[in-house]
Amino acid sequence: MLVETDDVLGLQAALESTPVAGVVELVPAARTLLVRFDPADTDVATLTRSLASVSTVDVVAEASRTVTVPVRYDGADLADVAAASGLSVPEVVARHNAATYVVSFCGFAPGFAYLAGLDPALHLPRRSTPRTRVPTGSVAIAGEYSAIYPRVSPGGWHLLGHADTPVWDVERTPPNLLTPGTRVRFEAA
Known part of the structure; x- marks a missing residue:
């Protein structure tokens, strides 16, 4: 069953x-x-009634952990992002670093976490022409999200820099470093 909500992580926590x-x-x-x-164990009608009675108002989500990710701000699109946002390159870096992000959800590829909390001045649409190859560890933005590419893949996000922090490792439990609800801080390396 797919439930639409403005508070996905709150409903999940509840x-x-x-x-x-x-x-x-x-x-x-x-x-x-x-x-x-x-x-x-249940049917759709019963589950629907149960979900309708769930409130996120008094839910106190478990204190999520914070992961700090050092970033080399040397991305191929950094100057273009600065120009499109009307900011200088140092201002783009400062605004990207100032936020505390929260992993909203994962998708696109294993370990690809969509990080909410991007400064609105940096909200840009995806690139008009995606790249056929984005390097592992690329720190990028698109729309209202920031992300770290977990492995080499195609992609249409704006590349701000690179992180050496492995966000996906099949030898780790869980393999995804950035699970929904995790807080993420970027710091200039």
Whole structure:
């Protein structure tokens, strides 16, 4: 069942703190929460009524951890981002560093975390022409999000710099360093 909400992480926290019968997995996205359920334990009508009664008002999410990521601000699009935003390169770097981001959801590729909290002055649409190859560790922005590319892949985000922090490692448990709810701080290396 897909639930649309303006408070995805709040709803997820509420459902994790007070589980609903039959729910087996919660998968957050930008504005929806996928609620996987076992039809042997509940039906759609019952689950819908249960979810409608969930409130995020008094939910205190578990204190999430903060990950600090050093960044070399040497990205191919840094000057273009500065020009498009009407800021200087040092101002772009300062604004990108000033925010505390929260992982809203993961997608696109394993380990690709969409980080909410980007300064509105840096909200830019995706590049008109995506790259066929974005290097691992590229720190980028697009729309209202920032991200770190977990591995080499195509991509259309604006590249601000590079981080050596591995955000996806299959030998780690969990393999994704940046899970939903994790706070992220960038600092200029």
